[in-house]
Amino acid sequence: MHNKLKLSSVFVCCSLAMSNHVIAQDSVFVGHLADMSGPTAFVGKNYADGVRDSLAYINENGGISGTRLESETIDYAYKVPQAIASYKKWYSRKKMVAMQGWGTADTEALISFVARDKVPVFSASYSGHLTDPTGKNPHTKKPAPYNFFYGASYSDSCRGLVQWAAEDWKKKGGKGNPKFTHLGANHPFPNAPKEACAEYATELGFDVQPAIVISMKPGDFKAQCLSLKSSGSNYGYIGNLGGSVLSLVKSCNTVGTDIQFMSNIWGGDKKIFNAAGEGIKDYIFPTMTPFWEDQAPGMKLVREISKQSDPSGQEQRVHHYIRGVCSTFYMKEAMEWAKENGGITGENIKKGMYVKKNWVPKGLEGVCLAANWSKDDHRGVNQVNIYKGNYNKGNVTAEKVSVVTLERRDDWLGY
Amino acid sequence: MSSLTMRPCGDFRTSYKQDNTIYETKTIRNVAIIAIALLCCAPFLVDAYFLTLFIQISYLGIAALGLNILVGYTGQISLGHGAFFGFGAFASAWLNMSFGIPVLLCIPIAGFLTMLVGMLFGLPASRIKGLYLAIATLAAQFILEDFFARAQWFTGGSAGSSADPVSIFGFVFNTDRSFFYIALFALVFMYIWGCNLMRSREGRAFIAVRDHYLSAEIMGIKLNKYRLLSFGVSSFYAGIGGALYAHYLGYVSAEGFTLFMSIQFLAMIIIGGLGSIKGTLMGVVFMVFLPEVLESGVGLMKMTDWGNIPMVVDGLAYIKEMAIGLVIILFLIFEPEGMAHRWAQIKNYWKFYPFSY
Numbered sequence: 203m204h205n206k207l208k209l210s211s212v213f214v215c216c217s218l219a220m221s222n223h224v225i226a227q228d229s230v231f232v233g234h235l236a237d238m239s240g241p242t243a244f245v246g247k248n249y250a251d252g253v254r255d256s257l258a259y260i261n262e263n264g265g266i267s268g269t270r271l272e273s274e275t276i277d278y279a280y281k282v283p284q285a286i287a288s289y290k291k292w293y294s295r296k297k298m299v300a301m302q303g304w305g306t307a308d309t310e311a312l313i314s315f316v317a318r319d320k321v322p323v324f325s326a327s328y329s330g331h332l333t334d335p336t337g338k339n340p341h342t343k344k345p346a347p348y349n350f351f352y353g354a355s356y357s358d359s360c361r362g363l364v365q366w367a368a369e370d371w372k373k374k375g376g377k378g379n380p381k382f383t384h385l386g387a388n389h390p391f392p393n394a395p396k397e398a399c400a401e402y403a404t405e406l407g408f409d410v411q412p413a414i415v416i417s418m419k420p421g422d423f424k425a426q427c428l429s430l431k432s433s434g435s436n437y438g439y440i441g442n443l444g445g446s447v448l449s450l451v452k453s454c455n456t457v458g459t460d461i462q463f464m465s466n467i468w469g470g471d472k473k474i475f476n477a478a479g480e481g482i483k484d485y486i487f488p489t490m491t492p493f494w495e496d497q498a499p500g501m502k503l504v505r506e507i508s509k510q511s512d513p514s515g516q517e518q519r520v521h522h523y524i525r526g527v528c529s530t531f532y533m534k535e536a537m538e539w540a541k542e543n544g545g546i547t548g549e550n551i552k553k554g555m556y557v558k559k560n561w562v563p564k565g566l567e568g569v570c571l572a573a574n575w576s577k578d579d580h581r582g583v584n585q586v587n588i589y590k591g592n593y594n595k596g597n598v599t600a601e602k603v604s605v606v607t608l609e610r611r612d613d614w615l616g617y
Numbered sequence: 618m619s620s621l622t623m624r625p626c627g628d629f630r631t632s633y634k635q636d637n638t639i640y641e642t643k644t645i646r647n648v649a650i651i652a653i654a655l656l657c658c659a660p661f662l663v664d665a666y667f668l669t670l671f672i673q674i675s676y677l678g679i680a681a682l683g684l685n686i687l688v689g690y691t692g693q694i695s696l697g698h699g700a701f702f703g704f705g706a707f708a709s710a711w712l713n714m715s716f717g718i719p720v721l722l723c724i725p726i727a728g729f730l731t732m733l734v735g736m737l738f739g740l741p742a743s744r745i746k747g748l749y750l751a752i753a754t755l756a757a758q759f760i761l762e763d764f765f766a767r768a769q770w771f772t773g774g775s776a777g778s779s780a781d782p783v784s785i786f787g788f789v790f791n792t793d794r795s796f797f798y799i800a801l802f803a804l805v806f807m808y809i810w811g812c813n814l815m816r817s818r819e820g821r822a823f824i825a826v827r828d829h830y831l832s833a834e835i836m837g838i839k840l841n842k843y844r845l846l847s848f849g850v851s852s853f854y855a856g857i858g859g860a861l862y863a864h865y866l867g868y869v870s871a872e873g874f875t876l877f878m879s880i881q882f883l884a885m886i887i888i889g890g891l892g893s894i895k896g897t898l899m900g901v902v903f904m905v906f907l908p909e910v911l912e913s914g915v916g917l918m919k920m921t922d923w924g925n926i927p928m929v930v931d932g933l934a935y936i937k938e939m940a941i942g943l944v945i946i947l948f949l950i951f952e953p954e955g956m957a958h959r960w961a962q963i964k965n966y967w968k969f970y971p972f973s974y
Contacts, residue, residue, distance in 0.1 A: 290665045311868065
């Protein structure tokens with residue numbers, strides 16, 4: 203008993219001592235929330251690896267013009283209380299200047315805190331309502347002045363896909379109005395683009411069908427596929443990710459629906475296509491980056507970064523990884539600007555995000571799309587690359603079918 | 618529970634007043650008052666990290682106490698507590714945003730609204746028991762979760778809804794330091810209320826219903842009334858906890874009020890001690906600190922050279938998740954009556970030291 207007590211008190215003392223250790227002068231702290239063991243770990247791990255490797259790479263190569271990046275990755279397993287506690291710990295103890303966040307859960311729980319504390323957050327939650335920093339659009343419930351993300355919002359991606367679908371329908375010589383259905387769980391993430399996208403689809407002459415609810419967890423979706431079949435939908439937008447998409451594709455194949463699937467950015471990558479197997483045929487999905495095998499000039503740097511956690515360089519990263527890299531490098535360049543213009547603080551990093559126009563981080567040409575953030579418009583990217591995935595008996599391919607550039611319509615800001 | 622049935626010999630109470638005190642002895646009362654006074658100074662002594670943990674303990678603790686009144690004192694079961702917590706959060710934000718009611722009023726009104734909803738879903742409780750009731754309340758969880766995602770006018774749908782911070786006479790409680798006092802006040806108020814409820818006629822009726830519903834009915838206790846009332850009180854507490862959560866974060870999203878949260882509330886009261894008010898608080902403290910302690914363990918590993926490689930850190934993250942489950946299982950095996958029981962035993966040990974029996 204005494205030994206146990208001694209041991210535990212030593213442990214407590216150590217942890218107290220460690221948590222109060224002094225940070226060296228020329229370093230700034232960046233927090234990194236990741237989900238590697240929770241419900242979104244399927245893609246969360248890939249994205250987190252991208253962010254973490256980039257942070258390590260930046261440090262190895264001079265940091266932020268000489269300033270070291272202190273960082274800590276916490277796997278919060280998609281639990282809001284852990285995300286809040288980690289944020290508070292970083293903000294109060296380590297003087298965090300910026301944060302790399304992850305999903306809808308943590309990003310939305312922290313909106314008010316980061317706005318008040320002036321800590322820019324670079325999330326992988328692409329909800330449209332995060333793009334309205336001043337609350338101009340009446341749809342915006344809560345302005346999110348310190349939230350940034352790299353890529354088109356869920357709504358904009360869906361609009362891009364719908365635009366592609368309208369052209370595709372014409373090209374195929376379809377008669378009448380094509381039918382469009384939203385498929386996804388009744389949950390903030392799949393629901394995020396639901397209305398915005400349906401509105402635009404109606405504008406483009408689609409006959410929008412009632413949305414079909416498909417659980418986020420993998421299951422048997424034949425009943426849903428049958429109702430898809432009976433409604434005669436031509437285009438279906440998939441709002442889910444991971445195993446749920448797999449089950450959906452397989453179930454609908456069994457039922458024999460004749461529908462063109464289009465998924466959100468998290469619902470299509472080569473890992474899914476490999477796992478789904480034969481069912482994947484002309485599966486449409488958006489991306490914001492090239493693929494691992496593509497020969498873009500910036501991919502050289504991405505492969506270097508990947509060696510941080512995979513020294514052999516053998517691992518084939520999915521495109522979510524590369525998006526994590528882009529997100530980190532935009533933050534890095536904004537920090538560099540901040541360092542030259544008054545010091546690396548959250549406020550200056552935010553200003554740094556608005557400086558460059560058609561901004562591509564140095565060394566990542568051809569990887570990250572040109573982005574434009576401005577004081578009252580956080581829609582960084584308004585371009586959607588549309589790819590088509592095929593299984594081809596084990597030879598998984600993804601070919602680019604179209605690039606849609608969306609207008610920056612005022613009524614789409616934050617929606 | 619143990620203090621009622623297993624009172625140590627030599628401890629006689631000669632009047633109803635003595636039997637009915639909140640604090641068993643004067644010393645305990647003084648310690649409690651001093652502890653609260655010390656907590657009032659906490660914002661000047663500790664940083665935002667500990668304050669945010671305390672605030673978490675406060676809003677989760679209030680909701681957990683509600684569940685303990687239902688499960689521990691009345692012997693009913695509810696698997697929908699997380700959803701009621703969420704309902705309170707949305708209701709308070711909705712009242713505040715749509716009608717411009719001051720936040721301080723919104724919180725209790727949200728509590729009462731949640732109470733109504735809770736009683737509606739608790740209606741089956743007057744007819745069914747045990748596993749059947751568990752499944753009936755599970756339905757409440759799923760119905761409410763779906764409602765949160767659909768009811769645009771109430772929750773803002775997928776965009777969520779924002780909530781103003783608490784303000785009194787122009788002073789805005791929007792920092793951890795200032796909100797700490799709101800959380801502390803709410804916690805103390807609701808716990809004293811809980812203690813008083815249990816000392817009252819209604820509280821005794823709850824316990825009677827739990828211990829033997831047939832005898833209770835024969836004694837003239839209306840089973841339906843008290844079962845339903847217990848659901849109401851429990852949801853009221855959940856609603857107050859949820860409302861505090863909403864105004865602390867300033868933003869409510871339909872994420873998070875899942876079945877997992879309901880289970881976590883159950884875990885808190887089982888670990889703390891069913892049918893014990895201070896046990897509830899102990900369970901909540903335990904559940905809030907456990908992941909943080911494990912996280913700091915992982916943090917310690919990261920400080921070392923051999924530990925700070927992604928493989929080890931990721932492995933530890935999994936172990937951390939598993940350890941939470943493991944600790945709960947160990948608790949159930951070795952402390953089936955909860956932390957409150959252990960605390961009572963430690964107290965007894967010292968009271969009779971060195972002649973413990």
